[in-house]
Amino acid sequence: MNSLFRFSKSASTERYFNALVEEHHDQLYWLIRKWVSVHDDAEDVLQNTWMKIYKGLPGFKGDSKISTWMYRIAYHESLRFLKKTKTNYRLDDIDSDYLNRLKADTYFDVNQAHLVLHQALGKLKEKERFLFTLKQEKEMTFKEMGAILGMNENSIKTIYYKAEKKVKNHLQINTDYETV
């Protein structure tokens, strides 16, 4: 990646941007998709994310890994989208917005196993879900996750383990899941 960054210094922004798209597009999509649930929304957020990346690219000094910087943009774009589209306030321990959006998505394969998993994820608060997804998807270190969310490592650990416990509890209660 560093070599790619050095290459970018001499190459045009557009060429470097294209290289980043080639390398990170799919990963970014899946992260955003897991955060905003619906394919069409994920596509919009992904496009905004890439636009911000392109605009910010000339100013990127390489203080952090380029992927960390990009995920940070994706995180903020997703968060902005979720705040903008929030319709229900949590009255119980399930994020009904998250599950409703998911069920309405034509690109979601509705089956019991998937629903149980998403109910578990729906129990998480937005920040917990972001962290849980990052860890599961990217196997990131807590330090990297902290850099993305702008939080210190210890706070990240606390939030992550709390999220993991919630998911485990939900899956243990729904024993049917184990047989799927």
Add this chain to the structure above:
Amino acid sequence: MKQFEKKSVTPLGYKTPEGFFEQSKKSIKALPRKKNRQTISFVSFSAAASILLLVPITTMNFNTNNQLTQWEEDEFVTDLLMETLVMEETQIDAAIEASLIANFENENPLKP
């Protein structure tokens, strides 16, 4: 948990339209060029809009000037009429008489 981890490697029941990634990458790579084109279009549009806005304003100013001249003329005539109204009858008679004499003298100059 292990089973979840295994599942989370692949999308959690999420699907994407066929050929989505190729198409999406293509359109995202085109974004910078699209943005540049939009900037150029915006500049052209702004210039055109400015011209369109300036022409009516200039014409309007021209019309306003004309209207002002007409108004000034009207006001001058009105003032003249008002002045004749406030003049005394004797003054008007004297002015008419003087005017008639002057006209007569002009038309019939005294012959030596």
